[in-house]
Amino acid sequence: MQVINTLFEESFRYTGEKMDLYRRRDEIGEIMEIVAYCRNDLVGETLKYQDKIWEIPVQEGITFVEWLYENKGNGSAEDRRRLLEAFSKGEMTLLDETFPLEETAEKKTIAVALGDFPDAVCSQQDYIQKRRDILASIRNVQEYELFMRSCFVNSCFAEGILSEMKHIPHFPDRAKEITRALGILNDRAIELYRQYSNRLEEAMKILASLLRRECAPDPGHADDLIFSFTYSEQLEGKTEERHKEIECQPHFKMIHPGSDLRIYFYWCDETVGAGERVLVGRIGRHPY
Numbered sequence: 001m002q003v004i005n006t007l008f009e010e011s012f013r014y015t016g017e018k019m020d021l022y023r024r025r026d027e028i029g030e031i032m033e034i035v036a037y038c039r040n041d042l043v044g045e046t047l048k049y050q051d052k053i054w055e056i057p058v059q060e061g062i063t064f065v066e067w068l069y070e071n072k073g074n075g076s077a078e079d080r081r082r083l084l085e086a087f088s089k090g091e092m093t094l095l096d097e098t099f100p101l102e103e104t105a106e107k108k109t110i111a112v113a114l115g116d117f118p119d120a121v122c123s124q125q126d127y128i129q130k131r132r133d134i135l136a137s138i139r140n141v142q143e144y145e146l147f148m149r150s151c152f153v154n155s156c157f158a159e160g161i162l163s164e165m166k167h168i169p170h171f172p173d174r175a176k177e178i179t180r181a182l183g184i185l186n187d188r189a190i191e192l193y194r195q196y197s198n199r200l201e202e203a204m205k206i207l208a209s210l211l212r213r214e215c216a217p218d219p220g221h222a223d224d225l226i227f228s229f230t231y232s233e234q235l236e237g238k239t240e241e242r243h244k245e246i247e248c249q250p251h252f253k254m255i256h257p258g259s260d261l262r263i264y265f266y267w268c269d270e271t272v273g274a275g276e277r278v279l280v281g282r283i284g285r286h287p288y
Contacts, residue, residue: 001138001147002107003131005038005045006095008120009053011113012064018115020059021067022074027115032082033124034112035091043150047086047112048095108134136179139172141165151179152186156273157280158227159243164284168261174254178283181252181263184210189278193267200267204250214253218264221288225249225264227281229272244272248281260285 018024038045054065062073068080068087086092101109110130113120121127131151138144145162149155168174184207192203208215218225226245233242246266254261264282268275 001134001143003045004101004109005047006109006111007047007049008111008113008117009050009056011115011117012053012056012058014057014059020074021079022076024114025076025079027122028079030123031112031114034127035086037124037127039091040153042153046091046093049092050095132179132183136176138175141168141171144175152182154277155186155280156229156277158229158282161283164282168284174261177254181211181254185265185278185280190268190276211252214257215250217249218251222247222249224287229279231272246272246279248279262286
């Protein structure tokens with residue numbers, strides 16, 4: 001899946017309510033958070049803009065190029081610095097006007113606006129949800145597995161996780177629920193682990209209520225719930241790839257309590273993901 005992130009340049013135009021960019025500091029902050037998400041190593045994308053942005057009036061008598069490069073008009077020096085850095089470092093890149101933007105099954109566009117505009121996202125939270133909506137619509141399990149990492153950057157997935165996902169029956173019908181479960185784990189698991197580290201049954205109850213699906217340990221099959229994860233380690237100035245076996249016992253029971261579709265996870269690991277990412281060991285059948 002290819003995603004083209006496009007800037008809605010007209011959203012920079014000043015209005016009677018938004019008379020200059022100083023009054024839009026929060027909106028600039030939101031758009032910079034989207035840019036930061038796109039440059040994450042697991043995403044590796046940029047925010048595309050068209051040349052017309054430079055001539056958009058952002059204040060009466062002042063264009064965006066004058067505001068940004070000539071320091072004209074009202075605005076924060078920090079906002080100017082952050083935007084300049086995004087343009088100069090290639091985090092925001094010029095869109096090739098000959099590049100077709102029509103959506104296909106393999107290519108989607110996400111419009112990003114400065115502030116609230118129809119058919120565009122203006123916050124990192126809404127941007128991530130848009131990516132997850134695209135993910136949930138993918139019908140091919142191999143394409144889903146490739147794209148899912150960019151939708152859950154606070155998650156680590158076990159090696160070979162696709163090998164079991166391939167056996168999920170009626171995968172297109174399950175993609176939406178799988179996406180929702182992975183989103184809850186990605187967004188809440190670390191926080192809940194830190195809050196309830198001595199009472200993880202409480203954390204599992206909260207996860208279960210969020211997904212409205214059972215979340216429980218599986219101590220009777222612990223030996224079958226060991227999964228291998230890859231991580232990087234710096235040794236003598238070189239980055240070395242390492243592997244670690246981790247038991248991922250807590251799990252969601254998807255669809256209904258008797259279903260064989262499960263998601264097995266572990267809260268976090270100090271080596272894999274540096275204690276900041278939830279570990280997803282298996283998406284598929286009970287491994288016994």
